């Protein structure tokens with residue numbers, strides 16, 4: 001069974017070195033997290049799996065790694081300067097600041113209904129429209145929030161609300177030694193913009209024709225008003241994004257294609273289809289660039305269904321916004337005039353060969369939210385036959401931070417230690433990920449630790465291995481313990497690499513089943 005609460009995951013992540021609070025020794029920095037020794041391995045494995053599936057295993061994709069700090073004109077023409085904001089409201093008494101929609105979601109139903117009625121809505125069924133109305137009419141909204149006795153989640157007191165106002169979530173930074181009006185840039189709020197601004201570079205350097213996509217994994221920054229729920233909502237996040245460029249008119253089919261492709265990928269990471277709901281985002285909730293968006297909603301422990309990935313049809317909005325000579329291309333999206341760009345972001349139409357601004361389908365997944373889902377699905381609490389409880393992380397082998405732990409049974413026996421080191425080196429040479437030489441002592445404790453961090457196999461080198469046991473036929477064999485079944489089996493060292501490789505690659509064995 002997967003994790004039941006977020007606390008279980010937070011506690012495991014800290015205890016075993018997956019995730020730590022950022023800047024912890026100075027009191028921590030809200031919305032920032034550091035990935036520890038095991039977290040970085042799991043994260044790298046997850047990103048590698050995404051890259052493998054979306055770049056290497058397809059014939060219509062290229063990769064990119066664009067810079068994080070971007071020219072302010074990029075974020076101006078993308079629409080982010082004007083619209084990348086969340087509604088914010090302050091409480092005068094507690095001096096706390098909230099994202100308006102989060103604040104309302106934390107209220108009793110009758111309080112939200114009272115707000116809705118004060119704003120002229122019959123009920124609060126259309127939540128997004130209600131939030132939009134509150135932002136649009138700040139004075140009326142202030143009265144409504146106070147009259148409906150909306151409570152401050154921090155103090156528990158009703159009232160004290162200011163009028164809501166939009167808060168732009170982009171981080172600004174100065175560039176170069178002179179901090180004047182013009183020398184600032186933005187930390188990108190999504191990796192996507194680096195793909196759009198490099199569209200021409202990629203087309204020119206690869207000779208790609210439609211349809212094709214560009215994939216990118218990287219950090220993005222959002223000054224979230226209320227970062228919360230561990231790594232679910234952070235201010236420094238990582239995204240795995242694809243911008244898939246296609247001929248106008250084929251966009252809806254490609255949208256469906258990517259929806260199915262992405263669901264299959266999640267399943268292969270151990271996040272079953274049954275735990276994901278597809279939200280066809282209502283029109284009034286769509287981002288400024290989107291014609292249609294499917295949000296994949298995963299059933300997180302404690303939180304319930306929340307977005308893990310968005311798959312948006314961004315039409316020709318982005319390339320159309322960033323291109324020079326906009327009026328030449330019969331754009332379908334409404335874009336602001338662009339006198340700044342020096343590039344025509346067009347490609348020959350596959351049939352007419354005339355230059356066209358392609359449509360874009362964007363599957364955009366958060367690495368941090370993916371980590372949380374994968375950890376949650378793998379987390380398993382079992383009661384053993386002897387009544388003891390064990391926690392085991394049933395990660396798919398390709399995601400496991402440590403693939404095999406090689407354990408010398410006696411730390412003070414040089415022959416055993418040497419043999420264990422040789423076996424470690426032999427397995428490491430397979431190139432399948434981290435193989436750990438584990439000589440921390442007690443074998444029972446080592447098994448328990450490796451169960452908890454999801455190590456698929458523990459290999460033990462003992463007296464029999466070095467020919468000093470009771471059974472001479474066991475010389476040059478080791479014990480291999482399977483994480484999920486806890487069964488142990490003797491394997492010849494000469495056959496160990498093939499044995500382990502077949503299982504880690506999922507060709508043999510049970511470890512691919514999860515939860």
Ligand SMILES: Nc1ncnc2c1ncn2[C@@H]1O[C@H](COP(=O)(O)OP(=O)(O)OP(=O)(O)O)[C@@H](O)[C@H]1O
Pocket residue numbers: 222224231232233234235237238239307308309310364365366367368369
């Ligand atoms: N603050 C954040 N912390 C962690 N991951 C995030 C955050 N914001 C976005 N993501 C991830 O990036 C993906 C694509 O970003 P997108 O702009 O679609 O998110 P969003 O709709 O703003 O998310 P939300 O509605 O939860 O704020 C999301 O599906 C999510 O996985």
